[in-house]
Structure formats: structure tokens, C-alpha cells
Amino acid sequence: MRLDLLAALNAERAARRPFVLVTQMDAGVQRLVTADRVAGDPLAGPIGEALAERRSRMVGEGKDRAFLAVDVPSPRMLVIGAVHISQALAPMARIAGFDVTIIDPRTAFATAERFPDVPVIAEWPEVALPGYGLDPFTALVALTHDPKVDEPALVAALAAGCFYVGALGSRRTHARRVERLAASGVPQVDIARIHAPIGLDLGAASPAEIAVAVLGQVIRALRLGAARQEGAAA
Known part of the structure; x- marks a missing residue:
């Protein structure tokens, strides 16, 4: 060569x-x-x-x-929220071949002890994301259930063209989220890309089961493409 x-x-x-x-x-x-x-x-x-x-x-x-x-670049998963679901999701996603990073400004949760072998950034998304560098080969999973933390990350992921963007919350919670994002100027076509309620419909209940549902949906997006996804908001 x-x-x-x-x-x-x-x-x-x-x-x-x-x-x-x-x-x-x-x-x-x-x-x-x-x-x-x-x-x-x-x-x-x-x-x-x-x-x-x-x-x-x-x-x-x-x-x-x-x-x-x-x-093509190796797939990454950026998890917003150092929560119980994240503790189950991170090791499973790593086994599946994703480079996983956790972002959560709450220093009581974002610790190396709770997430061994996974980079943890204890910063607000607005601070951490420029250095991380979102791209179309990254999946963003928002799990804090706190609009102040999740929504700046969602907006950044949509703007960067991440291949998967998902957010924890009920349909009612997501409806309110959609209203806030639209009011802030995010186009409806972008908002519709958010998977919420997050994860494949498996009837998952425990944090570990929800993590399985989320990982399955992310892999589906990676391998089959967004056009064939289930669960994206209409």
C-alpha cells in the first residue's frame, strides 16, 4: 500500500x-x-x-x-445516568462489542466503584459531550429521568446523527418531553427518532430486564437501520 x-x-x-x-x-x-x-x-x-x-x-x-x-468505526454506547439499569447495561453492552461510557453529574452515583472497567464522567452533558464527540456510530441511552440531565444529551445526539437515541420514561413522560423539545426548537422529524418508552417491548420489569430490552433495541438499530426500527416515537 x-x-x-x-x-x-x-x-x-x-x-x-x-x-x-x-x-x-x-x-x-x-x-x-x-x-x-x-x-x-x-x-x-x-x-x-x-x-x-x-x-x-x-x-x-x-x-x-x-x-x-x-x-466503519466501532460502535459506542454513551449512557446518560449512573443508575441501576446502567449497572446492568454497561457490562452486557461491553460483551456485545460496544465501547461504553457513563455520564452523570451526580457524583454520588457516578463512581468507579459502581461501574468497574467502564469510563465514568461526573459532569453535566453540556460540559462532557464536546470532548466525547458524538457521531453516527454512537448510541445514546438517556436513563436519569431528569430533564435537566437527559434532554441536553438527547438534543446533542439528534444533532450529531447518532444511530440510536433512546430515553427512559412512560408515554406520558415522553409526551411532556416532546413538548419541551419542540418548544426549544428541535424539529419534529428529529424528535420522532427518539425511542421512548425505551427498549424492545419485552414486558421488562427489573433493571436487568430493562437493560436487556435496551441493548436489544440498540443492536437492532445498529444492524437493521433506523428505517426498520420499532418503538420510535411517531
């Missing part, structure tokens, strides 16, 4: 941006196709499909045969 191509590839990885490395099998020539350049590439269709499915593949025949090596 050319050094300039390797440097560009590493820069995209460091910035958590998806890309496809195209290798023309006949000539051995390689090119890097970033997400913002897919439309102008001769293989725009296959590259777009490969990125959407997050799967590498061989395409074309004869001299046009090419291997599309897909590289």
Missing part, C-alpha cells in the same frame, strides 16, 4: 469516519473512497450498498473485478 494512501486511511480511522478501500484486482491499483465521495465514484452503487451493510465484498467481473474493503 502506498504511504500516502495509508496515511489517509489512518486519518479517516482516527476521525471515526467510514470509508471503503477499493482494490482493482486485475491491476492491483487501490483507492480510498470516503463517505462524502461515494456519489462521484465509478462504483458508487456497490460501494454505497457495502457501506450500508457494513460488509466487504467482491464486485464486478474480469478486468472490472474489485474488492471493496469496508471500514
Whole structure:
């Protein structure tokens, strides 16, 4: 691989941006196709499909045969609220392959003792989120049930295009949340992306069961895409 191509590839990885490395099998020539350049590439269709499915593949025949090596950032889960559900969710999400971080300004809850092996940021979301860097490969799970903590994080996640945005609360609680978000200027199309009540409808009752329901919904969003989700607010 050319050094300039390797440097560009590493820069995209460091910035958590998806890309496809195209290798023309006949000539051995390689090119890097970033997400913002897919439309102008001769293989725009296959590259777009490969990125959407997050799967590498061989395409074309004869001299046009090419291997599309897909590289997408590893999924992250940002949990707002160092609560009992979070204590069950964090280790399960890590096992499932998510890089998990907890944010909660309440220092009595946001402790390393309660969340071993998981980064805990004891700051308000407005303070912590700029340094964290939300992106489309991050799931945001808001669990404090406190509008002052959850809602700034929800607004930031929607603006960043996080692949999953969910919030704890009953339908009545969420209806009031929707009113507040709309009043603050959040577009209805964005508000509709919030999964609330959070989690798959499993009849979950305990914190651990709710955590299972949430993780299942997050994985569904990651693997099947938002367009096929259940549970998003209408």
C-alpha cells in the first residue's frame, strides 16, 4: 500500500469516519473512497450498498473485478445516568462489542466503584459531550429521568446523527418531553427518532430486564437501520 494512501486511511480511522478501500484486482491499483465521495465514484452503487451493510465484498467481473474493503468505526454506547439499569447495561453492552461510557453529574452515583472497567464522567452533558464527540456510530441511552440531565444529551445526539437515541420514561413522560423539545426548537422529524418508552417491548420489569430490552433495541438499530426500527416515537 502506498504511504500516502495509508496515511489517509489512518486519518479517516482516527476521525471515526467510514470509508471503503477499493482494490482493482486485475491491476492491483487501490483507492480510498470516503463517505462524502461515494456519489462521484465509478462504483458508487456497490460501494454505497457495502457501506450500508457494513460488509466487504467482491464486485464486478474480469478486468472490472474489485474488492471493496469496508471500514466503519466501532460502535459506542454513551449512557446518560449512573443508575441501576446502567449497572446492568454497561457490562452486557461491553460483551456485545460496544465501547461504553457513563455520564452523570451526580457524583454520588457516578463512581468507579459502581461501574468497574467502564469510563465514568461526573459532569453535566453540556460540559462532557464536546470532548466525547458524538457521531453516527454512537448510541445514546438517556436513563436519569431528569430533564435537566437527559434532554441536553438527547438534543446533542439528534444533532450529531447518532444511530440510536433512546430515553427512559412512560408515554406520558415522553409526551411532556416532546413538548419541551419542540418548544426549544428541535424539529419534529428529529424528535420522532427518539425511542421512548425505551427498549424492545419485552414486558421488562427489573433493571436487568430493562437493560436487556435496551441493548436489544440498540443492536437492532445498529444492524437493521433506523428505517426498520420499532418503538420510535411517531
